[in-house]
Amino acid sequence: MEMIFALITLIGALFLFLGALGLVRMPDVYNRMQAGTKATTLGTILFSLGIGLANFGSGWCGKIVIIILFVIATNPVSSNVIARAAHFSGIKLAKLSLKDELKEDDEKTEGGTL
Amino acid sequence: MNKAKSFIIATILLFITWILLSGIATQEVIFGGITALIISLLFLTRLTVLGDIKFGIKPFIFSIGYFFLFSWELLKSNLDVARRVISPKLPINPGIVKVKTKLKSPLGRAFLANSITLTPGTLTVEMRGEYFYIHWIDVTGCDINCATDKIVAKFEKYLEVIFG
Known part of the structure; x- marks a missing residue:
């Protein structure tokens, strides 16, 4: 049993590593955010879950549940706010991007509404 | 009330x-x-x-369904990102697209935005009225209706019942 829980933790760590690799490889801030948000969310969930299952029945097991729920609730919000701030402060998309409809709409209404 | x-x-x-x-x-x-x-x-x-949040049997069943859909999408999105990061050619066609939502309640919209961020290749950048602006890692020549179908529709179906 212990092996399985260790494996879950290992897979979580692997996803965290892939998130870090994505930060290095992606071309612009928005794509980096994509890799950073998704991989770290599942990575943290699996990592905590493996530790929680290995210590099932001890008093602090519930705290693992709380950690997982908070990560799910807050991780996307923070990345959304960072991406929004990046776009409004004028950081451009990478050259290979196909379109930017938010910028088009902003130009239509001259600056947009913050 | x-x-x-x-x-x-x-x-x-x-x-x-x-x-x-x-x-x-x-x-x-x-x-x-x-x-x-x-x-x-x-x-x-x-x-x-x-x-x-609505009480009742139907919203309850739909929230369980939403939970499983969300978990599945989260897993899929991670495998998707992992695939893109590992592959040497880095296959991405990024861009920001506009989608439309029917949801009215603030909590439902927050859930929708969060779900979109955690699904394959999409990241909510801005919410403005009934439009969401979404950074999509794989834009494939889609207009607003097709993007809405692909990104929003599957979650909206559940969230509409749960939050109204």
């Missing part, structure tokens, strides 16, 4: 959080927690957001 509902839901949620955090469920912990919760929540008059 909305306020009373908010009060009940907030009490239940915070009580569960309290029990999970304390880790033990003796009499003192339970009754002390309930007393403290009710006293502190009586001063909370502006919280009406949680009142959007």
Whole structure:
């Protein structure tokens, strides 16, 4: 049993590593955010879950549940706010991007509404 | 009505959080927690957001369905990102697209935005009225209707029943 829980933790760590690799490889801030948000969310969930299952029945097991729920609730919000701030402060998309409809709409209404 | 509902839901949620955090469920912990919760929540008059949640059998079934859909999408999105990061050619066609949502309640929209961020290749950048602006890692010559179908529709179906 212990092996399985260790494996879950290992897979979580692997996803965290892939998130870090994505930060290095992606071309612009928005794509980096994509890799950073998704991989770290599942990575943290699996990592905590493996530790929680290995210590099932001890008093602090519930705290693992709380950690997982908070990560799910807050991780996307923070990345959304960072991406929004990046776009409004004028950081451009990478050259290979196909379109930017938010910028088009902003130009239509001259600056947009913050 | 909305306020009373908010009060009940907030009490239940915070009580569960309290029990999970304390880790033990003796009499003192339970009754002390309930007393403290009710006293502190009586001063909370502006919280009406949680009142959007609907009670009933159908919303309950749909929230379970939403949970499984969300977990599945989260897993898929991670494998998708992993595939893109590992492959040497870095196959991405990024761009920001506009999608439309029917949801009205603030909580439902927050859930939708969060779900979109955690699904394959999409990241919510801005919410403006009924439009969401979404950074999509694989734009494939889609107009607004097709993007809405691909990104929003599957979650909207569930969230519409749960939050209205």
